[in-house]
Amino acid sequence: MAQRPTMHDVAAAAGVSQAVVxxxxxxxxxxxxxxxxxxxxxxxxxxxxxxxxxQAKSLKTGVTEIIGLVGDEVATSPFSGMMIKGAQDRAxxxxxxxxxxxxxxxxxxxxxxIDTMLSHRVRGIIYTAMxxxxxxxxxxxxxxxxxxxxxxxxxxxxxxxxxDEVTGGYEATRALLDAGHTRIGMINIHTSLPAxxxxxxxxxxxxxxxxxxxxxxxxxxxxxxxxxxxxxIGDLLDLPSPPTAVFCGNDRxxxxxxxxxxARGLEVPGDISIVGFDDQDVLRDFFQPALxxxxxxxxxxxxxxxxxxxxxAAPAEVHLVHCPVIHRRSVGPPKGR
Amino acid sequence: MAQRPTMHDVAAAAGVSQAVVxxxxxxxxxxxxxxxxxxxxxxxxxxxxxxxxxQAKSLKTGVTEIIGLVGDEVATSPFSGMMIKGAQDRAxxxxxxxxxxxxxxxxxxxxxxIDTMLSHRVRGIIYTAMxxxxxxxxxxxxxxxxxxxxxxxxxxxxxxxxxDEVTGGYEATRALLDAGHTRIGMINIHTSLPAxxxxxxxxxxxxxxxxxxxxxxxxxxxxxxxxxxxxxIGDLLDLPSPPTAVFCGNDRxxxxxxxxxxARGLEVPGDISIVGFDDQDVLRDFFQPALxxxxxxxxxxxxxxxxxxxxxAAPAEVHLVHCPVIHRRSVGPPKGR
Numbered sequence: 001m002a003q004r005p006t007m008h009d010v011a012a013a014a015g016v017s018q019a020v021v022x023x024x025x026x027x028x029x030x031x032x033x034x035x036x037x038x039x040x041x042x043x044x045x046x047x048x049x050x051x052x053x054x055q056a057k058s059l060k061t062g063v064t065e066i067i068g069l070v071g072d073e074v075a076t077s078p079f080s081g082m083m084i085k086g087a088q089d090r091a092x093x094x095x096x097x098x099x100x101x102x103x104x105x106x107x108x109x110x111x112x113x114i115d116t117m118l119s120h121r122v123r124g125i126i127y128t129a130m131x132x133x134x135x136x137x138x139x140x141x142x143x144x145x146x147x148x149x150x151x152x153x154x155x156x157x158x159x160x161x162x163x164d165e166v167t168g169g170y171e172a173t174r175a176l177l178d179a180g181h182t183r184i185g186m187i188n189i190h191t192s193l194p195a196x197x198x199x200x201x202x203x204x205x206x207x208x209x210x211x212x213x214x215x216x217x218x219x220x221x222x223x224x225x226x227x228x229x230x231x232x233i234g235d236l237l238d239l240p241s242p243p244t245a246v247f248c249g250n251d252r253x254x255x256x257x258x259x260x261x262x263a264r265g266l267e268v269p270g271d272i273s274i275v276g277f278d279d280q281d282v283l284r285d286f287f288q289p290a291l292x293x294x295x296x297x298x299x300x301x302x303x304x305x306x307x308x309x310x311x312x313a314a315p316a317e318v319h320l321v322h323c324p325v326i327h328r329r330s331v332g333p334p335k336g337r
Numbered sequence: 338m339a340q341r342p343t344m345h346d347v348a349a350a351a352g353v354s355q356a357v358v359x360x361x362x363x364x365x366x367x368x369x370x371x372x373x374x375x376x377x378x379x380x381x382x383x384x385x386x387x388x389x390x391x392q393a394k395s396l397k398t399g400v401t402e403i404i405g406l407v408g409d410e411v412a413t414s415p416f417s418g419m420m421i422k423g424a425q426d427r428a429x430x431x432x433x434x435x436x437x438x439x440x441x442x443x444x445x446x447x448x449x450x451i452d453t454m455l456s457h458r459v460r461g462i463i464y465t466a467m468x469x470x471x472x473x474x475x476x477x478x479x480x481x482x483x484x485x486x487x488x489x490x491x492x493x494x495x496x497x498x499x500x501d502e503v504t505g506g507y508e509a510t511r512a513l514l515d516a517g518h519t520r521i522g523m524i525n526i527h528t529s530l531p532a533x534x535x536x537x538x539x540x541x542x543x544x545x546x547x548x549x550x551x552x553x554x555x556x557x558x559x560x561x562x563x564x565x566x567x568x569x570i571g572d573l574l575d576l577p578s579p580p581t582a583v584f585c586g587n588d589r590x591x592x593x594x595x596x597x598x599x600a601r602g603l604e605v606p607g608d609i610s611i612v613g614f615d616d617q618d619v620l621r622d623f624f625q626p627a628l629x630x631x632x633x634x635x636x637x638x639x640x641x642x643x644x645x646x647x648x649x650a651a652p653a654e655v656h657l658v659h660c661p662v663i664h665r666r667s668v669g670p671p672k673g674r
Binding site: 062063064066068080081084085088089092095097098099100101102104106108109111112113115116118119120226282283285286 | 425
């Protein structure tokens, strides 16, 4: 085996001094060596297989490169854990450590977090939203590889990984159509959210494909709370021709619907079928019978975002991740069939 | 204003070469300069007010020092968010960025996370447990300042910040005694946990202080689940002389108790008073009437841990953080009074 190359070898191959090699490979040559020289040094180092002390140490001690994850309120959201887990597992499989900063929406902290990550030469930054939305990536973050997670970069400068809300809403509604329902209500969540517009679009597409004409009375507004589920299901049941099935815009709304139905002496799915959205872990036990719902694929989204953070060549595209229907016990045939 | 000191000035003052100054101040002098020399360089730099490029850059760009937080399953636990938030806010107030790694219990990842944090010269590491327990701090972490959060270091080498379970259990029971109850049951959680032994100890101390003799029949085992609350409250009600109040070892158990009471047509607090423990956010809405419970002070614990990580002089003591009773509507006078 050839002897390990030294800094001297790299300097000789690149035609520069050892001091310049040291500056370039430690990343502190800005303003002190031209980019041409710096590139020549990096090429020579790569060709010779020269490793800096840090890289050599990495193999010996387990020191890894870092992927940064910056989130607005990531750590305190019930969903964020799965995104972090997915990104962490992918990073670790590729021998990187994921380090998370929860900014709590503080702009100064966000800037410091990004600057600090950049100064520590993170491999990339995953910029993460607590709930699916559109956002602008901070300019500083664009100095490294940046990926938006659960968020779409409005300027299209970074790859974005978001749940496929439309297909989720479509398949939720399909599950009710497949069970034989033709009069299907929907209780939406805050209409300013991509989740709300996407899920509604999927609902309408499924009905349209099935040749069912749109009835605006069956589409009820809501705000994603338990309370709005109680109120909206009441409104639907009081219609002259009430629905036999309801697609609820999230699980919390569905739980309100369950409780209001129970208070009226109606059974799920015997009297009315219900499908939710989110498959929210902490609510799962409270549904009797278990709720058929659509899963937000947070773990897979985190995995995809970390993979994109490691792939410098990936274009700034929007990656939609499929939201599968989880079939449980809240969907049955329409009453009387 | 005096001209800014240069590395040359530090070298001259310390009587060493600029290369030695660079090695020492970049932290890479180990084995290449004696500790005496290194200290002389650091003293000269401090005296002259010399700043390394990184430090100078920090003031200009907002780059901060890092406190690392390593957790077993921190990001996916419902409680962890508040610990991270508390530590984050304290770190940020002191111009540090908290970076979190969730190891998911993977020893290799934990080691890589600690090694990577050390190689990036974090100011300290907060070693965090998802649920309150005893643990051994990994040897590598002891190379920097390490603080245990929600965990007690069994070897006593690091400061530990844990909830004061005993006082919490004492005050929960006191709330029932103060309302006039003398026959008070307890449904415990997994007895292997410090939370279980501490809360039970507090319960027994409060009864003993009130001159009420211990009745083992009133202390029921459980495992912290909703289901065990249902079962244990049933057992207590079936006693020849049932309790008029029950201290539940956690909120989940209390929710089971509520539902079992409701199924028997009994009311809280009219027929029986209930106190919980944890003040778990996601369960709060499901209690009708609102549950009087004991708060786990996670935010304050996180704050204390970060402050300790920044205080190199703090001894390796156990810091108990008070768990306050949150008075809501589930405690009333004993029936018939």
